[in-house]
Amino acid sequence: MKKVKFKAYDNFEDQTYEVIEISFEKNKVFTLFRGGLRNVYDFDDVVILPHTGLLDNNRKEIYERDRLEKGDIGYIVSYDDFNAQFVGVNQENESERKPLRELIDTGFVVKNT
Template identity: 30%
Template structure:
């Protein structure tokens, strides 16, 4: 699997897929218009890796996403001991992506939310 990332821009409060990561310059280049070339410094970006897993609706799951499990619980997707939990334990038909911790912070207060 080729690693795929997205980034939360902490200044613009926007999520974007990442096109290029330049570690030596500590910057991320998101997919934007080819006319406007913009980068986000590491200090202003939160990188999230794709799990390589898709939910029951075909949506790609990334770190930081919140999934609704078949039990009804809302759980955050986290990298823990080299595995993306909880999605590494279940068939993709057992959960659906409902949002992420940055664009949908209200889900963190939902009565069904569990820290995991």
């Protein structure tokens, strides 16, 4: 069985942290940050970002909202509800969307996190 992974984006700090626990009873997200310290957030204070289940060509995990680049072309990873798949949304032309697997296969790699 595959492990489900998430990151949490802190809107105030403009930072992304590894999620180690989610408590639906308490509406809390527990993260690791700054050298392994633990922090607790209310659900309203962070955006939960799922792992796509894929790695780029540098073996880096890809999460929703990650930026993929190849040269000067950039895509933001998003989930396409209609097609039930992760896609890359072109940063300069948001109507251009490509399946995430296609971007990986053509050499795009994660540039943030």
